[in-house]
Amino acid sequence: MADKMTPEQRRRCMQSVHSKNTGPEMIVRRWLWKQGFRYRLHVKRLPGTPDIVLRRFHTVINVNGCFWHGHDDCRLYVQPKSNAAFWQQKIARNRERDAINRDRLRAMGWYSITIWECDLQGERQKATLQHLSLELSRILLRLNAPTPHPLPESPQQAAEPEVPYGRKPSSRE
Secondary structure, three states: OOOOOOHHHHHHHHHOOOOOOOHHHHHHHHHHHHOOOOOEEOOOOOOOOOOEEEHHHOEEEEEEOOOOOOOOOOOOOOOOOOOHHHHHHHHHHHHHHHHHHHHHHHHOOOEEEEEEHHHHOOOHHHHHHHHHHHHHHHHHHHHOOOOOOOOOOOOOOOOOOOOOOOOOOOOOO
């Protein structure tokens, strides 16, 4: 049976939770750096102040905590029993804000990748990071895809005038 926390213990526990430089975020950052990806952190000019910004890839990566962002069907997201209405509203607002920020980033031409905390635990971590590498490769290919050259509306003029079929060009032309 789990020990109950006093309100003071709960308050101190919740105050110790930070939104930047979290353990899951550090796993992704260290892996990206080892793979040779260079990035910026917490860029305030972009909607939602993304955790990781890869400018070369025009991509942002958000590493979400399963509890704080309400990850459905996840063992790490359990709706609190105490003060349930508050937590439901808070997590619903977080989800709504995340969706709005993703839409705003997409409208600005940015790709957005979300990595969940639970996907960086145990056996799933390696597969998640490999999938991230594959996704970044796909994005880079899309960004560097050759653009077809448009055909001219009318054929280009040759250096010599066009001669009707069956006639010889005159020397005056």
